[in-house]
Amino acid sequence: MKKLLAIVLVLVLTVSMLAGCGGATGSSSAASASAPASSAAASGSEAPAEAEAPAGWKPSKNIEWIVTSSPGGGSDIYTRMIQDIMVTEGLVDQTILVNNKTDGGGEVGRAQVSATKAGDQSDHTLLTFNSGDLMPMLLNTQSRIDGFTPIALMAVDNQLLFKGEHTTYADFAEAIEAAKNGTVVVLGGSKGDDVATYQKMLEEIGLTESEMPYITSDSTSDAITSILGGHIDFVISKPAAATEYVEAGRLIPVIALASQRYGGALADAPTLSEIGDYNNVDIPVWRGVVGPKNMSPEAVAYWTDVFKQVSESDQWKTDYLEKNMLISNYMNADEAAAFMTAYQQDYMAKEGLK
Amino acid sequence: MENLQLLLGGFATVFTMQNVLACLLGAILGLIVGAMPGIGSLAGVALLLPLTYKFNPTTAIIMLGALYYANMYGGAFSAILLNIPGDSPAVMTALDGYPMATKKGRPGQALFTANMASCIGGTIGMIILTFMGPALAEVGLRFGPAEMAVLLLVAMTSIGWLVGENPTKGVVVTMLGIVLASIGMDTLTGSPRYNFGNLQLMGGIPFIPFVIGTVGFAQVIQLMEERYKETDARVDAKLTIRGSMLTRHDFRRLLPPALRSGFLGTFVGVLPGAGATTGAFLGYAAQKAFKSEEPLGSGAIEGIASCEAANNAAAAGSFAPLLALGIPGSGTGAVLLGGLMMWGLNPGPLLFSKSPDFAWGLIASLYLANILTLIIAIGVIPFLIKILSVPLKYMVPCITVVCIVGSYSTSNSMYGVLVMLLSGVLGYILNKNKYSTAPMLLSFVLAPMLESNIRKAFIASRGSVAIFFSSAICQVLMLVFFVIIFTPVFKAILKKFKKGKPTA
Numbered sequence: 001m002k003k004l005l006a007i008v009l010v011l012v013l014t015v016s017m018l019a020g021c022g023g024a025t026g027s028s029s030a031a032s033a034s035a036p037a038s039s040a041a042a043s044g045s046e047a048p049a050e051a052e053a054p055a056g057w058k059p060s061k062n063i064e065w066i067v068t069s070s071p072g073g074g075s076d077i078y079t080r081m082i083q084d085i086m087v088t089e090g091l092v093d094q095t096i097l098v099n100n101k102t103d104g105g106g107e108v109g110r111a112q113v114s115a116t117k118a119g120d121q122s123d124h125t126l127l128t129f130n131s132g133d134l135m136p137m138l139l140n141t142q143s144r145i146d147g148f149t150p151i152a153l154m155a156v157d158n159q160l161l162f163k164g165e166h167t168t169y170a171d172f173a174e175a176i177e178a179a180k181n182g183t184v185v186v187l188g189g190s191k192g193d194d195v196a197t198y199q200k201m202l203e204e205i206g207l208t209e210s211e212m213p214y215i216t217s218d219s220t221s222d223a224i225t226s227i228l229g230g231h232i233d234f235v236i237s238k239p240a241a242a243t244e245y246v247e248a249g250r251l252i253p254v255i256a257l258a259s260q261r262y263g264g265a266l267a268d269a270p271t272l273s274e275i276g277d278y279n280n281v282d283i284p285v286w287r288g289v290v291g292p293k294n295m296s297p298e299a300v301a302y303w304t305d306v307f308k309q310v311s312e313s314d315q316w317k318t319d320y321l322e323k324n325m326l327i328s329n330y331m332n333a334d335e336a337a338a339f340m341t342a343y344q345q346d347y348m349a350k351e352g353l354k
Numbered sequence: 355m356e357n358l359q360l361l362l363g364g365f366a367t368v369f370t371m372q373n374v375l376a377c378l379l380g381a382i383l384g385l386i387v388g389a390m391p392g393i394g395s396l397a398g399v400a401l402l403l404p405l406t407y408k409f410n411p412t413t414a415i416i417m418l419g420a421l422y423y424a425n426m427y428g429g430a431f432s433a434i435l436l437n438i439p440g441d442s443p444a445v446m447t448a449l450d451g452y453p454m455a456t457k458k459g460r461p462g463q464a465l466f467t468a469n470m471a472s473c474i475g476g477t478i479g480m481i482i483l484t485f486m487g488p489a490l491a492e493v494g495l496r497f498g499p500a501e502m503a504v505l506l507l508v509a510m511t512s513i514g515w516l517v518g519e520n521p522t523k524g525v526v527v528t529m530l531g532i533v534l535a536s537i538g539m540d541t542l543t544g545s546p547r548y549n550f551g552n553l554q555l556m557g558g559i560p561f562i563p564f565v566i567g568t569v570g571f572a573q574v575i576q577l578m579e580e581r582y583k584e585t586d587a588r589v590d591a592k593l594t595i596r597g598s599m600l601t602r603h604d605f606r607r608l609l610p611p612a613l614r615s616g617f618l619g620t621f622v623g624v625l626p627g628a629g630a631t632t633g634a635f636l637g638y639a640a641q642k643a644f645k646s647e648e649p650l651g652s653g654a655i656e657g658i659a660s661c662e663a664a665n666n667a668a669a670a671g672s673f674a675p676l677l678a679l680g681i682p683g684s685g686t687g688a689v690l691l692g693g694l695m696m697w698g699l700n701p702g703p704l705l706f707s708k709s710p711d712f713a714w715g716l717i718a719s720l721y722l723a724n725i726l727t728l729i730i731a732i733g734v735i736p737f738l739i740k741i742l743s744v745p746l747k748y749m750v751p752c753i754t755v756v757c758i759v760g761s762y763s764t765s766n767s768m769y770g771v772l773v774m775l776l777s778g779v780l781g782y783i784l785n786k787n788k789y790s791t792a793p794m795l796l797s798f799v800l801a802p803m804l805e806s807n808i809r810k811a812f813i814a815s816r817g818s819v820a821i822f823f824s825s826a827i828c829q830v831l832m833l834v835f836f837v838i839i840f841t842p843v844f845k846a847i848l849k850k851f852k853k854g855k856p857t858a
Contacts, residue, residue: 070400076400099766100765100766101765101766101767102557102765103553103554103557103560103765103767103769104553104554104555104556104557105538105539105544105546105556105557106557107553107556107557108553108554108557108767108769111553136544139544139545140544140545140546140556141553184814184815184816186813186814191544192544210816213813213814213816214813215499215542215810215813215814216541216542216543216544218541219688221680221681221688221691222626224681225495225626225675225679225681226498226499228495228679228681229495229496229497229498230495230498231498231499231500231814232814244680244703244704245680245703247704248703248704250703
């Protein structure tokens with residue numbers, strides 16, 4: 001009797017573990033499954049918009065949306081925000097499963113999407129694709145953007161350079177002078193985009209990496225930790241991650257790494273061309289979506305239209321763009337393909353890749 | 355005193371029916387998630403997060419905070435009962451917990467020890483957080499790359515306490531851990547290392563499957579080998595709630611390590627990028643320096659208490675930089691931070707002054723979660739320990755399933771399972787030849803952190819070693835480091851000298 005009870009308990013434990021895992025991976029579907037009910041009511045008013053969509057291909061099964069970074073990061077929030085809008089606005093009536101595939105620094109997930117065979121599955125697969133994904137892919141693998149079908153470009157961001165409370169330089173011009181006279185001025189920031197901007201900026205102000213070194217952190221928040229502790233002199237960050245610290249007076253914007261100044265609390269920061277005889281450094285950080293190389297043209301047309309509607313929704317504008325101080329920059333499939341290819345060419349030329 | 359008042363205000367926020375229920379639900383989910391290998395607090399919080407968007411932010415963060423917190427308790431369950439750490443901080447718990455549960459036949463006491471120590475460590479962490487949170491967060495900031503590098507050097511020396519009787523074998527496994535950890539992307543430049551053209555290896559060896567393999571699956575292989583030797587039931591002790599209570603003597607043994615680790619853990623939790631796993635490792639290693647009634651590793655209560663108290667204290671401590679400065683002290687903290695932003699709250703230096711209800715409500719909910727989790731955990735212990743009386747022939751396939759599911763779920767791919775199986779074989783071979791796996795796991799965690807901090811420090815100093823002696827923190831830590839390194843040398847010389855005297 002006792003033995004039987006014990007066996008039952010083990011079974012329950014195992015089942016609950018399995019169920020737990022199932023529930024875990026399925027949680028996004030649970031969220032989206034509950035939403036169609038609420039969106040059904042809303043779809044009455046949406047009906048005209050839907051009628052405009054090209055009648056033709058429509059998703060007929062679950063959509064797998066792959067994100068190659070971990071849950072909770074910028075790319076993940078971006079993806080889940082769009083997923084949420086698609087469901088609440090009733091743009092997609094199938095379940096969207098967001099799948100975080102982080103193996104191999106994201107290369108495994110990208111390779112898998114790229115290689116999806118033509119057919120139903122390739123029409124139901126999406127991949128979050130940002131400039132920060134493209135750069136390591138070009139550097140470390142043979143994959144190129146032509147291995148994917150760009151679907152849309154959703155937003156563009158730029159960076160700023162900030163100084164901290166412990167920074168001894170009044171502004172960046174003074175720091176450039178100091179670096180030219182042999183003092184080490186240490187910069188910091190995140191990986192990918194930030195490094196590219198840093199390199200471009202060095203080239204522009206005519207310093208070498210040993211005169212003005214750069215410390216790569218895993219994330220922007222790690223880099224901000226370093227500057228708050230006074231371990232680096234300047235930090236490169238996107239506006240969204242830094243505004244709270246600017247407001248609290250712990251970070252001071254010194255350079256806008258864009259073609260023009262920012263507004264609001266960041267308006268004091270001049271562009272690079274304002275502080276000396278330099279060109280502005282403007283490397284756009286973009287967020288987009290691509291599909292497998294073999295996605296059918298009908299499916300591409302459907303998806304690019306869905307993303308257009310997302311970019312026009314109020315929720316996208318207020319809850320995502322405004323909150324993160326991003327610039328809306330919707331591009332359809334053709335424009336996005338041209339943009340991403342041009343970006344790839346620039347980057348490869350700079351890194352000396354073939 | 356002002357803080358105390360604000361905390362009471364926080365309790366007033368928490369004690370609504372809705373919030374207490376959310377806290378309870380979070381605590382239960384946390385225990386389950388924590389007990390499941392592979393799904394740590396990071397995944398648990400990340401997966402629950404989208405579901406909480408529709409809640410009001412205070413209720414949501416209370417639930418997530420409770421989940422994060424209870425997770426630290428849950429991790430100990432599978433570590434003690436199955437020798438599979440439910441999450442990474444529980445690796446150290448398994449070292450003493452599993453022998454205590456099986457060899458000593460005291461599974462109930464082992465679980466009680468873990469939970470009591472967790473509660474004590476957590477409470478210390480939270481009291482410190484309440485009164486000194488923002489100040490501590492500022493101290494944590496003083497730890498830059500150079501300071502962290504020296505601190506990690508000190509931590510690495512603590513491996514010396516874990517190597518066991520044969521130092522050569524200890525050094526070999528430590529090196530193995532470092533080599534395995536260096537596979538994957540270079541932390542600073544992002545270029546691939548030792549991946550042999552393999553896409554999977556480019557991301558390195560994932561820690562969770564590696565741990566499940568070397569500890570849990572290695573155990574399975576060993577059990578299969580021993581199958582014919584063993585009798586049907588492994589533990590026949592009276593597995594009742596009364597039989598699993600701690601004696602007064604047990605409690606006295608538990609208390610000092612739990613208190614020490616509580617303070618140590620809180621401090622480690624506050625440091626940027628350290629987290630609960632490092633806290634547990636250091637808590638356990640520090641215990642080696644103190645007296646334990648039984649040798650550590652053989653099922654000592656002190657061993658379980660020291661690491662469990664440290665990891666809960668670290669979990670509490672990691673809220674200090676999160677709340678005071680908006681800096682996540684751990685991966686889980688980063689997810690919570692993402693959640694705060696989704697709810698329209700801006701975590702950062704102004705959170706306490708702008709949304710005091712929220713910040714203090716969260717701290718109050720941690721106190722509540724701590725107590726609730728302890729009560730729930732104690733309630734389920736008598737049922738959980740029945741697992742140990744299940745015959746091996748049923749247990750082996752069950753544990754194998756748990757290992758596979760756990761390692762699959764870390765990255766939703768078979769790569770994790772492959773890593774788990776291979777490291778299981780590795781762990782089995784090492785155990786069989788009397789190589790302890792603990793130093794390997796410790797160096798696997800610490801080496802990448804040490805590497806990136808040393809390199810960052812050298813970038814900032816343009817290659818000058820002086821940076822490691824430049825600040826007061828560095829100098830003190832360096833002193834500690836050299837004392838630890840040279841004590842055995844001097845002791846040996848002194849011994850020789852004393853021996854040599856009479857003859858000379």
